[in-house]
Amino acid sequence: MHPTESHPDGRPFPGRPSAVTAREPAIRTVGLSKSYRHPWTGRVVPGVEDLNLEVERGEVMGCLGPNGAGKTTTLKLLTGLLKPTRGSAWLLGEPITRVESRRRLGFLPEQPYFYEYLSGIEYLEFVGQLSGLHAQDAHERARRWLGRVGLGQRPHLVLRKYSKGMLQRLGLGAALMHDPELLILDEPMSGLDPFGRRDVRDLILEQRGRGTTVLFSSHILPDVETLCDRVAIVMAGRLTRMATVGDIVSGSRQRVEIRCAGVPLLEITPALADVLERQDHSHETVFMLDDDTRLNEAIEWLLRRGARIRAVAPQRTSLEDLFLDAAGARGGSKVEAQSDDRRSA
Amino acid sequence: MTVPLIARNTFREATRDRVLAGVVIAGGVVILGTQLLHTLALGEGRRLTTDLGLTTISLFGLLIVLLVGTSLVAKEIERRTIFNLLVRPISRPAYLVGKWLGLSGALWVVAGSLGLVLWGVLALQGHGAMGPAVLEGAYLAGLELTVITALAVLFSALSTPVLSALYTLGFYAVGQWSWDLREFARQAPGALKSTLEVVANLVPNLPVFNMRALAASGEPTTVYHLVLATLYALVYCGCVLALASAAFESRDFK
Numbered sequence: 001m002h003p004t005e006s007h008p009d010g011r012p013f014p015g016r017p018s019a020v021t022a023r024e025p026a027i028r029t030v031g032l033s034k035s036y037r038h039p040w041t042g043r044v045v046p047g048v049e050d051l052n053l054e055v056e057r058g059e060v061m062g063c064l065g066p067n068g069a070g071k072t073t074t075l076k077l078l079t080g081l082l083k084p085t086r087g088s089a090w091l092l093g094e095p096i097t098r099v100e101s102r103r104r105l106g107f108l109p110e111q112p113y114f115y116e117y118l119s120g121i122e123y124l125e126f127v128g129q130l131s132g133l134h135a136q137d138a139h140e141r142a143r144r145w146l147g148r149v150g151l152g153q154r155p156h157l158v159l160r161k162y163s164k165g166m167l168q169r170l171g172l173g174a175a176l177m178h179d180p181e182l183l184i185l186d187e188p189m190s191g192l193d194p195f196g197r198r199d200v201r202d203l204i205l206e207q208r209g210r211g212t213t214v215l216f217s218s219h220i221l222p223d224v225e226t227l228c229d230r231v232a233i234v235m236a237g238r239l240t241r242m243a244t245v246g247d248i249v250s251g252s253r254q255r256v257e258i259r260c261a262g263v264p265l266l267e268i269t270p271a272l273a274d275v276l277e278r279q280d281h282s283h284e285t286v287f288m289l290d291d292d293t294r295l296n297e298a299i300e301w302l303l304r305r306g307a308r309i310r311a312v313a314p315q316r317t318s319l320e321d322l323f324l325d326a327a328g329a330r331g332g333s334k335v336e337a338q339s340d341d342r343r344s345a
Numbered sequence: 346m347t348v349p350l351i352a353r354n355t356f357r358e359a360t361r362d363r364v365l366a367g368v369v370i371a372g373g374v375v376i377l378g379t380q381l382l383h384t385l386a387l388g389e390g391r392r393l394t395t396d397l398g399l400t401t402i403s404l405f406g407l408l409i410v411l412l413v414g415t416s417l418v419a420k421e422i423e424r425r426t427i428f429n430l431l432v433r434p435i436s437r438p439a440y441l442v443g444k445w446l447g448l449s450g451a452l453w454v455v456a457g458s459l460g461l462v463l464w465g466v467l468a469l470q471g472h473g474a475m476g477p478a479v480l481e482g483a484y485l486a487g488l489e490l491t492v493i494t495a496l497a498v499l500f501s502a503l504s505t506p507v508l509s510a511l512y513t514l515g516f517y518a519v520g521q522w523s524w525d526l527r528e529f530a531r532q533a534p535g536a537l538k539s540t541l542e543v544v545a546n547l548v549p550n551l552p553v554f555n556m557r558a559l560a561a562s563g564e565p566t567t568v569y570h571l572v573l574a575t576l577y578a579l580v581y582c583g584c585v586l587a588l589a590s591a592a593f594e595s596r597d598f599k
Contacts, residue, residue: 079432081598099434107432113425115354117361129350130433174429 024093026182026213027055027078031087034073047073049237051087055215057181060208062224062245063217065234071217072110074234075186078215079107092182103132106180110187110217112171116160120151120170123159124177131178138177145173150199164191172200176207183207185216189223201226221245254292255315258299260285263307272298284310347435348443355417355447360454364412369455372405373462380466391472396561398463399482402456403555406490407517409455414448414497415513416506418593427598438590445498445586449491456487478560481571488578489554493517495582496549499589502596519544520551549581 032051035044048070055061063071076082078089080096094101114123121142128138146152149169162170168191175183188204189197197220204214204227218224224231225245233241263285268276275290276298285307289298292314302309359365376398383390418441421427430440460483467475496516500509519526523545530541553574556566 076598081428081431083595083597099436102432103434105432107428109425109428109432111425112429114429115358115426117358118354126350126354127429127433130347130430130435132434171429 024057024090025054026057026059026092027053027090027215029053029078029087029089032074032077032084032089033086034077034082035085046237047082048077048234051239053232053239053242055213057213058208058211059229060204060214060227061216062228062231063215063234064219064224064231065217066219069234070237071234072186073237075107075184075215075217079105079184104181106175106178106183108168108171108175108183108185108188110190111164112167112174114159114162114167114170117158119156119158120146120162121155123170124174127174128177133178141177145177146170149173149203165193165196168192169196169199172203176203181212183212183214183216185214187218188216189218189220197223256289256292256295256298257311257313257315258287258289258302258309259311259313260287260302260307260309263302263305266302266305266307269301272301288315347433347439348446351430351435351440351443352446352450355444356450357447359409359413359448359451362413365409365451365455368405368409368412369458372401372455372459375401375405376459376462376466380469383470390470391467391475391563392561394467394470394472395463395475395479395482396557398459398466398479399486399557399560402459402463402483402486403489405459406452406455406486407493409452410448410490410493410497411510411513413451414494415501415510417444417448417498418501419504419506419509422598425598431598437593437596438586441498441502441589441593442586445495445582448498449494452490452494453487456483456490459483460486475560475563477565478563481566482557482560484571485554485556485566485574488574489551492549492551492554492578492581492585495585495589499585499592502589502593516548517551520549521555523548523550524552550577553577 029051032053033049034047035049036047037044051074053074063074065071073082077084078091078096080102084096089096091101092104118126121139124142124145125135125138128141129135133141143152143155146155149172151166151169151173159167159170168188172185172188175185183204185204188200192200201223204216207214208227214227216227228245230242231245232239261284266278266285268278268287272289272294275294277288277290279286279288287298287302289295295312299309299312376394379394379397382393382397418427421430427440431437460479463483464473464476464479467473467479493513493516497509497513500512503509504512526541526545526548530538530545533541556570559566
């Protein structure tokens with residue numbers, strides 16, 4: 001039997017939407033794995049290893065990780081573009097091996113490409129009908145969604161004349177126009193200007209309001225914080241952490257920027273030398289404090305030395321730093337090397 | 346339901362491609378050009394025009410298959426437009442069959458259009474009664490192109506556009522000689538005989554679709570032959586597409 005043909009608890013899967021209970025998670029993976037064989041050397045390179053993931057219905061989950069971590073591979077496995085080497089997965093209760101698992105799915109690939117010979121409205125009508133809409137319904141929805149993603153002014157413009165941002169918006173419209181219950185988006189903000197990013201954020205929030213389950217990958221922490229209920233951090237093909245965004249960020253050490261005037265020649269005291277770094281600029285001196293728990297100590301020392309403090313600003317630890325911390329690989333190249341391996345495979 | 350949608354979109358893609366328009370215009374010009382040879386044909390003008398005209402339909406159709414058909418799936422994979430289709434409730438075999446039907450439809454339109462031009466040229470020469478023979482010739486050319494398109498879809502689903510063009514051309518060339526190959530196999534010794542028989546059975550039996558000499562002499566093809574050729578084309582296409590689907594089913598799209 002195919003690995004994805006049975007339920008994880010051993011029951012045979014009924015395979016009909018009517019038999020699927022509403023309590024089934026929107027996404028469920030059990031030991032999902034994908035490896036690639038190098039065409040020349042025959043070496044097996046893991047892409048995703050033993051992924052066990054559950055996304056509840058109505059939840060918005062961010063899939064985070066550095067380049068080459070396995071985010072896109074995970075999303076492609078779920079959408080059927082890649083075939084798993086091992087393990088099982090279900091979308092809305094349907095095994096991903098079944099075509100039906102994609103009936104209530106909306107997917108936006110990273111850097112979407114479209115048929116250049118079609119116009120925006122023709123494309124949306126086409127994909128709408130492929131998702132099961134009747135011709136008239138597809139036409140009406142195509143018009144509505146073109147307007148909704150800000151492309152309604154010129155519905156008959158051929159796609160070869162679209163900019164990258166316009167294509168990304170069209171891709172989002174195509175993913176949404178059949179009212180999917182599950183939305184999987186691969187880097188949905190990629191290639192968008194600030195207005196476009198805001199619009200995409202609004203669309204995702206609107207979908208969350210409708211009860212749509214959303215799984216998306218991103219590098220952009222502020223977007224993830226705004227949108228997600230939970231995040232899954234993928235490192236080197238493995239799910240290393242599942243938590244709310246707040247948990248992840250609050251659990252990390254924050255840097256603090258202290259901008260001062262009047263301290264051009266001030267030497268850093270040995271007591272703070274391990275956490276404080278000095279940067280001289282033409283009009284001010286900036287101290288970067290690596291450990292926010294020692295902020296009072298640093299400020300007291302600066303005031304004692306006659307510094308005029310102009311601003312104290314917490315610096316969010318970058319997402320990349322969080323990933324490296326999570327992998328315990330800061331300063332090392334292990335994760336990068338593994339990621340490069342997977343990319344080259 | 347998804348097969349006709351994909352077929353329609355592929356037909357739209359092919360007919361909006363300038364290659365197809367260019368080939369149809371060039372084919373039309375060649376058929377019209379046979380008028381120039383008419384006077385030199387020493388009374389064989391009708392035969393010459395019909396033979397050259399039907400050959401033009403066949404060869405220019407093959408050119409479209411090589412230029413458009415062999416990159417039909419490979420280009421979609423390369424440009425990643427296939428992602429937008431396969432993440433929808435579409436089976437991979439349905440996708441391939443839709444692509445094959447769409448391009449075959451466009452080729453039938455080409456064969457029909459060039460057939461009309463040919464009939465027009467013959468009518469101008471005073472041979473309007475050649476209509477049925479031209480129709481039969483164009484129909485068989487359409488069947489032949491449908492078979493070649495199925496092979497193009499198979500190779501396109503498995504390799505690059507350049508390689509699939511080479512494979513398709515190779516199968517077309519060997520297919521044209523399949524009767525001779527079969528005859529040669531009959532006289533060949535031992536292992537070579539078996540090998541040649543296998544090859545002759547694998548490649549399409551294209552001489553079945555070549556009734557140009559008969560049409561040029563104004564004699565009709567028998568209904569029996571037309572039915573047989575149609576059934577053969579359907580069975581061969583079915584086998585090729587089943588093979589393509591089986592191979593395509595396990596393919597990863599990175």
